[in-house]
Every structure is written in structure tokens, then in C-alpha cells.
Amino acid sequence: MSMRVGLFIPCYVDQVYPDVGMATVEVLEQQGLEVDFPSAQTCCGQPMANTGCNDDAKPLAVKFMEVFKDYEYVVAPSGSCVAMVRHHYEEFLGGVPGFEELKSKTFELCEFLTDVLKIESLDLSFPHKVGLHQSCHGLRELRMGSASELMSETVNKPKQLLEMVSDLELVDLSRPDECCGFGGTFAVSEEAVSCMMGDDRIADHEESGTSVMTAADMSCLMHLQGLIDRQKKPIHVMHIAQILAGREVTK
């Protein structure tokens, strides 16, 4: 009997980046899982919570727990949404029965593959120079890798997965974990700094030889891709799920 997981797809991925969702489904199914997408879901509430509008975020937290309460695992291709559930739902759902369980069973895609499924190999080839952008929530909230300012070693989960892909060359960045500048509503309310941060990330990737930029969070990539497209730069942008699902280089 194959394991059944509940799939959570971030709101904007659902509506604007459907292939990231499809790729996530395929990656999990390739590992022999049964993937269920409860269609009542919409959003984890992070945009509201990050703006301080906790009253507006709470109903979404309640809805999330309701939608996923019966699953053994909840998997999402988004470090920031999972960080929201595990670290920031406390103020909305603290003490509510089932909340502790929800926290312990909700996983980001990469950490689910490495820590729960414990996969050790992938039958894939991706002959490109890949620049891994380490999204902040995944890195510093979920500790999916070693933050360069922390003096402790942590296994880097997205990197570990990419290293299982044949012919894939990971580039070395000058600032391996500097923030891209998306930051949610920050991208709009502090537009000037946000874009300068994004431009600086892109320049780092360009100088390091990145052909395909990837990350575990589509929000970072949406912001970086927006800059790349406007400036007509030749860097391709793909979510890590798309690489792991065996997609060819997309636009």
C-alpha cells in the first residue's frame, strides 16, 4: 500500500505557475506515493501575516488545518509556506487540538525527499550549469542548509538532491545565501531596495556562470525572473521540483 500525502500548493503557484505544482506531483509519484490535492485549499496566510495583518491571516490558518487534518503528511514545494505553518501558526492555532501534529507532519518538498523518503539517488540527467538560490525561509527557518553566518554544519538538502542529478554542475556563488529581496509585500513597499537586491543576486549568478537558476521557493524566483525578463538576460529560471521531475530547460 503506497503512502498517501496531502499536497499543498502555494496560492500564486496554483494560479500562475501551474507547472511547478505538476512537477511536484510527478516527483512524489515517481517515489511511489499517492498524491492528494484537497481542492478546498487556497493560501497559508503568509502575505497577510507578514504585513502584520494577523486578523486577516488567522482564518486562513484555521482553514489550512481543517483542509489537511486527516493526512499523514503534508508536502509543499515552498519553504516559506512550510515555515509559516511550523513557526508562525503558533499565534493562531496554539493549543488547538491537532496543531502539534500538523506542525510535525508538514514538510517542504526537498526536506521530505531527503529526511522522510531518504532518497539516495535519482535517475536523471540535467546537463546544465545550475545556480542554487537559497531561499531564506527554507535556509534559516527550516534549516535546510548551512547559513554562511552560522558556525555550525547542516546538510544542504536542495544541494544534496541536485547532486544526485547526472551532468548537473552546481556553480559557486560569491554570496551563497544573500536574500533575493522578494520578502513578500516588501517587494512592493520597498521596491527600490528589493530590486537592487534582486539585481545583485542576478549579477552574482551571471559572474559565476549560471545558466539555470533554481530554488525551492517560487516567490524568490518570481521576483528574480521578473528582473531577468525585463532586462532580457539569458538566465533560465526553474523551480527545483521542475528539475527533479526531469523537465527540459524552460524559458
Place this chain on the structure above:
Amino acid sequence: MSSTSKKYHPQEAAEFVADNERAHWHDKALWFVRSKRDKAAAAVPEWEALRETASQIKAHMVAKHADFLEQFEEQATKLGAVVHWAKNPEEHNRIVLELLQKHEVKRIVKSKSMLTEECHLNPFLEKNGIEVVDTDLGERIVQLRNEPPSHIVLPAIHIKKGEVGELFHEYLGTEKGADDPDYLTEAARHHLREKFLAADAGITGVNFAIAETGGIVVCTNEGNADLGTSLAKLHIACMGIEKLIPRAQDLSVFTRLLARSATGQPITTYTSHFHGPREGGELHIIMLDNGRSVLRQSDDFRRSLSCIRCGACMNTCPVYRRSGGHSYNNTVPGPIGSILGPAMDAEKHSSLPFACSLCGSCSDVCPVKIDLHHQLLKWRGKIAERKLLPWTKRMSMKMASIVLRNTWLFTLMGGIARKVMPLMPRFLVYNRFNDWGKQRDLPAMPKQSFRQQLKKRNDSQKRDS
């Protein structure tokens, strides 16, 4: 700045960023300091254990804050120091002025003290006819330029050497056009030595106050605190009440963390311990509250009292590096300043907790493990509660919440966006109402949403099976 031209962080930051070359220069300068910090920390195998220990020491101190303050006063008084308590900056400044007037002081030298910046002591003393010379080189530079420091440890980090050269040419008589740091520092050395020798009193900050012994510790690289307090007979030391540590041996933890976090040095050149006045002299220690006791009452923000003012959070902050300290309009800028500022004046500093992408790097570098990025997020909630958010934000979040609470409405709106956006002419999409679109393209709208694609795939798989 008049209240009508009140600028919040986004506008100030945009101006800073607009000078693209300079903004990158500033960013690189501070990233360099952050990298030096990384190297220094990496050389200490027990670095994370030190941070944890420091965090616990400060937490213990804050829990028993009143007891430790009383112990400190008792011990310091036994040593012959005089301890003063000030609830607010006005009282603090009044005490300083009274002491100076009592001793007929006309000229003072001051080593770096962010506390005196917080109290706006300099203009107050100058108004009362007392010459104040800031002796930290960076502080002296900004003092001559009549502007506040832009960083709590590197006050002049936003200033280029050519600009220092111009400044010193005007005030110190250096050669026009000269910008060599060695040459300029030498000129400052001579200029400030005269000031040390002519001073009637010395004012310092306090890095650590030891409850157990009644001593105070001042850390500098230049020796200016020592020169300022070893010639003139009157030493006034200004400290925030949170600068306390319980035991003398606790200094071993903090002296290993402070300079490495601040500049990447293993220790400051001078770590001076004052236990009572020197012979024939007087030592006055002024302890300022100014809202710290209120912060202590907050479960959310209490841990910000652990701050040892190292500046590491500023160096690592990608936003601070690209907007500069002045854009925060607060005595202390950067991540910690964006927590302390709103505590003093939530309206004036309402934009500060949002001047942050929540990357979390600040919390990782903080030597006392303050949960900075979590406190910044908490502040956003408080600011929203107090209705200090711009109405555009409030409205858009309210509307978004309504849409997202109702799956049918969410999928409907998404469907409309995906149909309509591709049909809209570019000028309707990208205009001054679309801040996202100023420098970024919007994502291309797919024909179907994920849930539609999944359903389609699942349905066809069912048909095939």
C-alpha cells in the same frame, strides 16, 4: 526636517539606491565587515556555545534586573564612584550639565556613546556653552559634518575618503585634495591630542557594567576613552540600564564575542576596566532608563534588552547595506534599531519593521541570540493593531483575505486574471500604479491553473485505466 516633509524608510532608501554606484560601494564596504566577522567567528570552535552562554547570562540579568542594578550601585559607591539614575534623556542631560557646571568645565572630550546620541547630549551641552569634541575618529568626522552617525560602530561608513579629505582640509588644514587615510588619520591624531590635553572632563559610554564589583568596562580601538579619562580629573560614564552583567567572569564571554561580531577583530585594542575614580579624580556613572523598563515588561520584545551594541546585525542586513543608516531616522538603525525605534515612537518609526525582507540573517549573527527577525515580524502585527499601517496595505490585505478564505472566489479571481491580463495593452499593466512592474515584468499568465491541470490529468488517467 519639518513634519510635512517627513520621510519614511522606503522614500529615504529609494534616494540612497538611486545613486547606484554609491549604494553598491556602501553595500560592499559593509559586506566586507561581515566577512571579517565570519572569519573571526570561524576561528573560535565554541562560537555557537559562546552565543548561547551570552544569551543566557543576559536573560538572567534581565530577570533580576532591579536586584543587579542595586548591587551595582552599592558596589560602585563603595569604590568611590557616584551613581545617578535618570528616567529620561532630559534628566540624563540635566545631571551631566550640573556636574560639568559644578566643576566649571568648559571643554569636554567624549568617546563613543550611542546613549549620549540617544539623549542628544551634544547640542544640549553646546547650547549651554560647553565645547564637546567627539574623539572617536568616525564620530569626529560626522560631528564636523554636522550629521548623526550612520552606524553604531562605524559612524562614518557612509563617507568616502575624498569627502573626509575635503572636510579635514576645511577644519584641520590638511592639503586640498589629499585623501590618503594614513595622512588624514595622522592629522586627526594631532588635532585630537590637543583636545585631550585641553579637556576639563571626559565623557565615555559603558560597554559593560559589572554588578558584582561595581566596575565599568569601556572598549575602544583608538585609546580615546583612556586618553579622555586619564588626564582630566572628571570622568562621566553614561550607560543604559541594560548594559549590566552579573559577574566579572562574565566579561570573558562578552569580550570574546563583541569585537569579533562588530569588526572581525579578536578583541578591541583597549578593554578598560574602571573600578572607582582615580586618585584625586571623580567618577560619575549615569544610568538611563528611557523606556528600557517598559521593554522588559513585553514578552515579545524583552530579549532586545540583551543587545550589546555590536552592529553585526547591520553589517549582515541586505537592506541596511543598501539603504544606509540615515534612512532609518533613528539613533540606532538597522535590525535592532527597527525594534527599539518603534518602542519609543511607533508612529514615527512605523515603517522600520517593514524595512526588512525577513531573511533572518540578523538573528544568526547576533552574539546574544536576540530573535531579531521574529521581533520585527511581531512589531508589524503591533503596528497593524494600532492602525498605523498605510491604508493601501490594510485594504489590500483585507481584500486578499476575503478572497483567499473562499475557494470559489479565489479560483474565480485567478481565472479572470489569467484571461484578462494577456489581453491588456502594456500601458494598462505597467504604469505608476504598478510598483511591482517598475523594474520587473509580471509573470506570464498560463491558460490553466494548477488545480485545473491536475484535474485534467487525473481525469484522463482515469479514462485511460
Place this chain on the structure above:
Amino acid sequence: MTHKSEILKALRKNLLPEPALPSLDQEWIVYEDINAQFEQSVAAVGGQCHFVDNISDVQTRLGEIEPYRDGKKICSLVNGVEGNVDLDQIDDPHELEDVDFAVARGHFGVAENGAIWVTDEHVKHRVVLFLSQHISLIIPKSELVNNMHEGYARVKHVGGVFGVFISGPSKTADIEQSLVIGAHGARSMNVFVVENV
């Protein structure tokens, strides 16, 4: 109500749980070769470190160091090292403004950062340590410690006694992050680690 009582009252408003004060008896860094590390650290902070057998060697070496050799006003606080400025004869520390070189004793040195603990117990005018253009500190070789924890264990704070950890010459990087040695305090630091003291 005085400011003091108001502040204390505000601080006693909340009874907070008291986390224990952590023990400082932990695994702190220890160096295999403490002498080499100390020498390295002193160099890293811009100083020079010399290992000698006796005080007379210090005198000899100092004679080879230009600011000492050519200095007009030398203040030696160490028996066996020559100087021509006697602090005890001076009442006003301002008179020390033209001291070229000062030589003083340190109690111990710290290998992790090249810092030396100096007190003014037998120093009439401590300003000479900072006002002098150049400085040299002498410590016994037996008194090198690994880290600040070991260092502070040796410090006994005495009322009226000023103590300072001095690590290298004075410096600043306030002008465009360019390191300049010799800011306001000493322009150079020569450390002598003496075997037989």
C-alpha cells in the same frame, strides 16, 4: 518619587522566570603551542612579539628598535630597562605629552587575541600607557593563558586600580575601512615575553 525609585518600581513590575546563570566551566579553546599562538595573535593585531631569556635581553632588543633608540623622552616602569622620565617626580600628567616611548609590565598575555592585562597599581599616571607615542609591554613567559576565561580567572579587581587589556598598537579603520595603525594611542607595540623574570 525619585528617578531611582521609579525605575526600580518599573523593573519590579513583572516577576519573570529566572533562567539559571550558566556555568562558565565549559570546553573553551586550548592551543597546542600557546607561545606560537600568542606570537601569531600579537602579529595579527599589529604588534611585534619577542621571546627573550632575561630583562637584560629586553634592554638590548629595545636598543635596536628605532623609536626607543632615538626617543628623547623614555618612561620605563620596569627595573632593568633604562628610561629618563620618572613618573613619581611628575605631578601633572599633562607633562607627559611628549613621551616618545613607554615600557611597562603586564601581568599576563592571552594567546587567542594577543591581549595583555596591565594595571596601574604601581603606575602614578596611567595616561602614559596611552599618551606615549610607542609602547612596549613585558610579561613573564609562564604567564601566557589560552583564552579570556583563563585570563579573567587571574584578574582580581581592586578598588581604585585601573586595569586594561591592551592588544596591539592603537588603530582605526574609520576612513573607508582602511586600517591605520597609530590612531590616538600608541603607534607601535613591542611585546617581550621573558623566560626569567
